[in-house]
Amino acid sequence: xxAPAPTNANRQRSLAExxxxxxxxxxxxxxxxxxxxxxxxGGGLFAPHVSPIGRALLGWYRSGNRDLPWRRTRxxxxxxxxxxxxxxxxxxxxxxxxxxxxxxxxxxxxxxxxPEQDVLSAWSGLGYYSRVRNLHRAAxxxxxxGRFPRTYDEILALPGVGEYTAAAIASxxxxxxxxxxxxxxxxxxxxxxxxxxxxxxxxxxxxxRDQAQRDLPHQxxxxxxxxxxxxxxxxxxxxxxxCLLCPLSESCRARAEGLQHQLPTKLRRAxxxxxxxxxxxxxxxxxxxxxxxxxxxxxxxSHRMSGFWDLPEAxxxxxxxxxxxxxxxxxxxxxHAHRCQVMAAQVEEAPPGFRWIPRSxxxxxxxxxxxxxxxxxxxxx
DNA sequence: AAGACGGGGCC
DNA sequence: GGCCCAGTCTT
Numbered sequence: 001x002x003a004p005a006p007t008n009a010n011r012q013r014s015l016a017e018x019x020x021x022x023x024x025x026x027x028x029x030x031x032x033x034x035x036x037x038x039x040x041x042g043g044g045l046f047a048p049h050v051s052p053i054g055r056a057l058l059g060w061y062r063s064g065n066r067d068l069p070w071r072r073t074r075x076x077x078x079x080x081x082x083x084x085x086x087x088x089x090x091x092x093x094x095x096x097x098x099x100x101x102x103x104x105x106x107x108x109x110x111x112x113x114x115p116e117q118d119v120l121s122a123w124s125g126l127g128y129y130s131r132v133r134n135l136h137r138a139a140x141x142x143x144x145x146g147r148f149p150r151t152y153d154e155i156l157a158l159p160g161v162g163e164y165t166a167a168a169i170a171s172x173x174x175x176x177x178x179x180x181x182x183x184x185x186x187x188x189x190x191x192x193x194x195x196x197x198x199x200x201x202x203x204x205x206x207x208x209r210d211q212a213q214r215d216l217p218h219q220x221x222x223x224x225x226x227x228x229x230x231x232x233x234x235x236x237x238x239x240x241x242x243c244l245l246c247p248l249s250e251s252c253r254a255r256a257e258g259l260q261h262q263l264p265t266k267l268r269r270a271x272x273x274x275x276x277x278x279x280x281x282x283x284x285x286x287x288x289x290x291x292x293x294x295x296x297x298x299x300x301x302s303h304r305m306s307g308f309w310d311l312p313e314a315x316x317x318x319x320x321x322x323x324x325x326x327x328x329x330x331x332x333x334x335x336h337a338h339r340c341q342v343m344a345a346q347v348e349e350a351p352p353g354f355r356w357i358p359r360s361x362x363x364x365x366x367x368x369x370x371x372x373x374x375x376x377x378x379x380x381x
Numbered sequence: 382a383a384g385a386c387g388g389g390g391c392c
Numbered sequence: 393g394g395c396c397c398a399g400t401c402t403t
Contacts, residue, residue: 089387233398
């Protein structure tokens, strides 16, 4: 019982928002409308109508789900942070970052007040760094406004918050009846309804979102959404659907026809591009501070990974004296497969745009993972 | 509608 | 090496 029953005010607000929902009226809508119209029903004396699928899903979810830190809070800020981190990122990858980030920036005001470099540094390694820049911007907006947005439309208006995240925050933090549509829900819905449409196409996504919305129990929107995602993450797996463990197997059309392995349909995909990269580790010993320094440059502007520090590539320092090859490694970024060669090098002085960074500073800087790999030996103790 | 945007884990 | 992941924003 971690989630308190939605208040009557919540239900009123939900109804008011129905107009922005593209779905058609369903039995669940009618049931909710009846509850709001009638006397307040405390303690679930008059249980609203819940579809068989919604009931099965909630029963399964509540009988045991993963104990995740963002499921232990009702703080909209904490839930918001978790949802941004979880965009295109696995739960296991998020866990170590989430706790640390919230300890460092425990409130939206703390995040708003923090310098950009600190925020980037706390996100460093998680990827998709525009997420954290938008999160930071949004935190400043919220702090400025003095209140956290409380409707789907207000939440959606925050930078970095799209339809998925707005529905997730609205339902999980505020109990509003908005179905989420993420990769998990897409897969579960495509199988459940044996829908062979390309899940990258808008028409298919709208169809599947409507299906998810149709079975959403308006009193338990947050748990329903999390149950659907939990099902996709632990049972309705991409390659190996565990239909024998699935609470929806009786209702699943793909399962009935033995098509679960052929769904969902995904069409487009960018071809990989091979890239040869030579990174230079240029060091010097600074007598003044009696420390080893390394030559780095910082990305600026609206380009990718703005604010991050990088090693120079060989073509950036045509005058450098190249030394030994320190190591080689592979690193893939999106559809670019880098083969990286790390070489020692020397320069007379730092060229324009470059700075000498003391080795002790490295752990506190925003560094891409490719740079971390190249600097492994200098980053260690 | 198509591209860009990180990184890691799995086969 | 390809696929997938609690997506969003910009052309």
